[in-house]
Amino acid sequence: MQHSPAPPGPDGAPEATAPRMTRRAVTAAATAAALVAGAAAAFVATAPDARADAPPxxxxxDGRVVEADGTDLVLRGVNHAHTWYTHTTGSFADIKAAGANSVRVVLSSGDQWTRNTPEDVADVVDLCEENRLVCILEVHDTTGYGDTSAPDAATLDQAVDYWESLYPTLAGTEDYVMVNIGNEPMGNDDATNATWADATSDAIVRLRDIGYEHALVVDAPNWGQDWKNYMRPAAAGVFASDPDANTIFSIHMYSVYNQHQTVTDYLEFFTGAGLPIIVGEFGWQQTPADVDEDWVLSEAERLGLGWLAWSWSGNTDPYLDLVLEFDAANPxxxxxxxIDGPDGLRDTAVEASWFGEGGEPTDPPTDPPTEEECTAVVRVVGSWPGGWQGELTVTAGDAAVDGWDATFTLPEGSSVTQAWGGETTTGADGVHVTNAAWNGTLAAGASATAGFIGSGTAPAPAPAATCSAG
Structure with a gap:
């Protein structure tokens, strides 16, 4: 949906709000809830065919979202309205510190709001990686297409045009970036919603033709809530249209989902059909209607499904702000x-294993804190005959650091020939990497990365690294 929430007018359309962020309400929410709750038995889905070769x-x-190594990836994160607040880059570290393992980032293709450039998107992706967050990028300009209350909304085809411009930026990030093609791509116009399956399938095929190998995320119509059941019966066919069999469905749960059974029926339809689904957005209320947020959380935990709460901060009406004025100290x-409730971020989030030491809850450990000022980890990103690429991640300990220095030893015959994100020197005790001017100050638990090219054969395992604070 568009953001922040707007109360519905008498015809079900939202009242006027500030252009920055407006949330669309759904017509006849109470009736819709009954329709969604009772409709599951009417649909028969065919389990998607497996593909011989898994995408990178x-x-x-098998209907689950997994990492490259097959590790289950259960998204536990929040939405962040980056396109309207591009200066709030510290939010990524704050979101990580709140326990999240993922962040859904609002971008604009320029059709409704100011276009995010490839350079800006590259910075967002770097921030996600530095903070060890799976990054779900979404184009927000498609919100409510076809609805009279969204006259400037873009089509999914226009969204793909934007993704095409970003392909050189995003190629090779499949391990930690997911592409959410378009936010809530259709409103409540029935004729438009009837085209959702074909438009979504066409967008998927275009992205694959462009070269995208990322996991793709597709939002439901009806302002993301699918209260008339357009996505549910068509999902198997849309999944089958993806030559990579790598499409994930996203439902947004607001006022339609105000009863236990409505939530359960929708999610269990997808899990029963072997189709992957996440709750891409949800809140505790959609003015003026209630949402059964506790049940959304408990059912997602029971079924092992991902969710991303709306939203970190910046809503025009702040009742859905997770923190006020982007201040992490003021939730x-x-x-x-x-963040701290049952089935919430600290209770359930597990960091993606790709970041190097996954498999542990992202909440602070219960053991006594260590005295380490910072830690450093080196990993091999890729290799080729005669060379390889490495990445160094430095993480502050229990206190903030103002400058860091990491050291590691390369095997005989290998040396650093190029580096970025830090000042690199080589001495008798190994390779030293000190922070760059822009990434030396780290909050407690925050991370920074530096990269380098090594000559010779890539070491296996990657070299151990030590770290000291400056």
Whole structure:
């Protein structure tokens, strides 16, 4: 949906709000809830065919979202309205510190809001990687296409045009970046919604033809809530249209989902059909209607499904702000529920294993804190005959650091020939990497990365690294 929430007018359309962020309400929410709750038995889905070769990076396997190595990836994160607040880059570290393992980032193709450039998107992706967050990028300009209350909304085809311009930026990031083709791509116009399956399938095929091997995420119509059941019966066919069999469905749960059974029926339809689904957005309320947010969280945990709460901060009406004024030290009641409540971020989020030491909850450990000022990890990103690429990740300990220095030893016959993200020297005790001017100050638990090219054969395993604070 568009953001922040707007109360519905008498015809079900949203009232006027500030152009920055507006949330669309759904017509006849109470009736819709009954329709969604009772409709599951009417649809029969065919389990998707398996593909012989799994795509690189994050992908779908047996109806589940997994990492390249087959590790289950259960998204536990928040939405961040980056396109309207491009200066709030510190939010990525704050979101990680709140326990999230992922962030859904609002981008604009320029059709409704100011276009995010490839350079800006590259910075977002770097921030996600530095903070060890799976990055779900979405184009927001498609929100409500075909609805009279969204006259400037873009089509999914226009969204793919934008993704085509970003392909050189995003190629090779499949391990930690997912492409959410278009946010809530259609409103409540029935004729437009009837085209959802074909338009979505066409967008998927175009992205594959461009070269995208990322996991693709597709939002439901009806402002993301699918209260008239357009996505549910068509999902198997849309999944089958993806030659990579790597498409994930996303439902947004607001006022339509105000009863236990409505939530359960929708999610279990997909899991029963072997189709991957996440809750891409949800809140605790959609003015003026309630949402059964506790049940959304508990059912997602029971079924092992991902979710991303709306939203970190910046809503025009802040009742859905998780933190107020982008201040991580000032969470709202909604934020406290999501961050520290049962089935919330600290309770359930597990960091993606690709980042090097996954498999551990992202909440602070219960053991006594260590005295380490910082830690450093080196990993091999890729290799070729005669050379390889490495990445160094430095993470602050229990206190902030102002400058860092990492050291590691390369095997005989290998040396650093090029480096970025830090000042690199080689001495008798190994390779030293000190922070660059822009990444030396780290909050407690925050991370920075530096990269380098090595000559010779890539070491296996990657060399151990040590770190000291400057």
């Amino acid at each position: 990076g994050i992908h779908v396997a 709202s009641a909604w934020g406290t529920r999501i």
